[in-house]
Amino acid sequence: MSIEESRPKVNESRRFGDFFALLKPRVMALAVFTAFVGLMAAPGATDPATAIVALATISAGAGAAAALNMWYDADIDAVMSRTCHRPIPSGRVIANEAVALGLLLSVLSVATLGILVNWLAAALLAFTIFFYVVVYTMWLKRSTPQNIVIGGAAGALPPVIGWAAASNQIGVESLVLFLITFLWTPPHFWALALFKVGDYGKAGIPMMPNVAGELSTRRQIFVYSLVLAPVGLLPWASGFATGVYGVVSAGLGVGFIWYAWKLLASRSDDKNPARALFAYSILYLFAIFATLLIDIVVTRAVTAMGS
Incomplete structure (x- = not known):
């Protein structure tokens, strides 16, 4: 051989x-x-x-x-x-x-x-x-x-x-998109950290639940959700998205606050609200950007047809 x-x-x-x-x-x-x-x-x-x-x-x-x-x-x-x-x-x-x-x-x-x-x-x-x-x-x-x-x-x-x-x-508009994603990141990852707290503890990573405690983390997630929801409206408020985007974004923001509130009100041994918020946060970011994309494409198509 x-x-x-x-x-x-x-x-x-x-x-x-x-x-x-x-x-x-x-x-x-x-x-x-x-x-x-x-x-x-x-x-x-x-x-x-x-x-x-x-x-x-x-x-x-x-x-x-x-x-x-x-x-x-x-x-x-x-x-x-x-x-x-x-x-x-x-x-x-x-x-x-x-x-x-x-x-x-x-x-x-x-x-x-x-x-x-x-x-x-x-x-x-x-x-x-x-x-x-x-x-x-x-x-x-x-x-x-x-x-x-x-x-x-x-x-x-x-x-x-x-x-x-x-x-x-x-452009200022791109910084608005940056801000939405930037404010979305902590509640998204802290939700993950809440139901993977043992993993981060074993690895010695100072994630918020391991350092400040789970209750403090849930409170911070809720505060972030209260800030993120209105910031998600900025593309409409600043004029580069239509009212359709504004309505969808408002609904998604209310949903984020609702999931964050359920997490805040949950028992410390119940990890399901953290999992639910983590899953919803992924949907939220995708839906916000997808709605904006559709809004921009449709608006430009209508403008082109009318010119």
Whole structure:
């Protein structure tokens, strides 16, 4: 038997799946969607080729940040039930492969976005990757219960990047979209932390329930919901969305407050309200941005027909 025949065969499709998992595709999809809405909301027509390049590079940048996050967090991922089956702690991908993939995608995504689209969007993408990996992952996550509050800025920047890719500027409207996502992030992740509090305790991560207690966390989630609901109306209030968006956004905001109130009023040993709020928060952000996207497309189509 030859040396080649004696080597164990590698399932290439499985290897691809393992590397793809490093990119956190579900998180990437949400980032790309909000970037797409930011791109579509920007004034003026965007060349389809430019839009494709922008979204592809934002996807790659988001995946790069995720891969570097998984590389650095492999030690704590290994002790948490939610993350122990990720590619690195499970041994399917070695740490050096993950960091190499993350660095390569970081350089390629930023350079391609800068060369083919514009350097403002590229600079914002580079800052987002740096902020998520260095500021959030390497510093805040293990040092302060405000980790997700400050670190949430990275996840809130994709619509600003999308807007910049389309217009080569940062509009006030894109900052409104940033603010919605930024205020959404703490209640979303704290809801997760409430029913995974044991995991974070084992890993030594100072999430809010582990540091301030579950009651304090539930109170803070409720306060955030009271702030988030009216902020969700800002696209309508500031004039770049119609009343239809305003009505839908108001309903979604009331729903968020309702789930946060149920969580606040629940018993400490009942984790179901936290799970329900976590699930609703995902629906909320997707629905807010989807409604805005539909509103923008329909309004422009009606305007074009009338001109």
